[in-house]
Amino acid sequence: MMMCMLASASAGAGQDFKVERRRPDNFVDVARAIPKMQFDIRYYSAHNFVGRRVHGYEQAACLLTGPAVAALKKVEDQLLPMGLTLKAYDCYRPQSAVDDFVSWAADTQDNRMQAEFYPSVRKDRLFEQGYIAAHSGHSRGSTIDLTLVPVNSVIPGFDGRLADCAAPQEKRVPDNSLDFGTGFDCFSPASHPDYQAISAQAKANRRLLQSLMGSAGFVPLETEWWHFTLKNEPYPDTYFDFPVRPVSP
Ligand SMILES: C[C@@H](N)C(=O)N[C@H](C)C(=O)O
Ligand SMILES: [Zn+2]
Secondary structure: OOOOOOEEEEOOOOOEEEEEOOOOOOEEEHHHHOOOOEEOOHHHOOOOOOOOOOOOEOOOOOEEEHHHHHHHHHHHHHHHHHOEEEEEEEOOOOHHHHHHHHHHHHOOOOOOOHHHHOOOOOHHHOOOOOOOOOOOHHHHOOEEEEEEEEOOOOOOOOOOOOOOOOOOHHHOOOOOOOOOOOOOOOOOHHHOOOOOOOOHHHHHHHHHHHHHHHHOOEEEEOOEEEEEEEOOOOOOOEEEOOOEOOOOO
8 A cells, every 4th residue: 555644743752653544445344344243433423522523433433454353353253152242432533533632622611521431530631641642543443442242232322411430330321331340431540451449240341351352462551441452553653534434345
């Protein structure tokens, strides 16, 4: 693939990065590749920490590089005999979406989703505390935010009511996810994968997800139990910026 370098800037700590606006041919629509997997693409919806659709999400699609999808398929193959499947909350994320997060964070007056997503962390600390990245692995196409759900379970609708994402599961906003101790995008120490003050069942669910994802070649993030990046990602230095919409095989 010919790389068109449209921008080069510091990604922090002296790191250079490239932004590429064209989608390479090896980006795969995960829904086509893993049919029983579920998709709850939150940044296409209003049920996320911003409270509205995020820039760059034209449809509720999950795109990842071919190697990431092949690795994910191995995880899914192990889950199905247990009556479980994967549910993605976010996959490839355009750089323009990440830039939207940065603009949102700068507006300290807008805290409409705080009660659910960051009840105990100040909005202006979310980047420095590692909950959101200004240059995210998601934009490189081999990072996914995901959970485990029963096969054929139904994703509940969102009625606009907020509840603390670190509360016990029955008090959180409904989700068909197994209990992982917090909801998705819960910007709280309780989301750190090794956080201890959660139920034994939630710990076991975290261990299962970490173990299956690790065996398939993904590395976890120390601040979020739901976030994994393929170790041998094909584009380790390229941040893509094409819109999220389904692609043909
Ligand atoms: C915002 C959250 N879903 C996430 O993916 N956070 C990491 C740090 C990222 O932005 O890459
Ligand atoms: Zn993530």
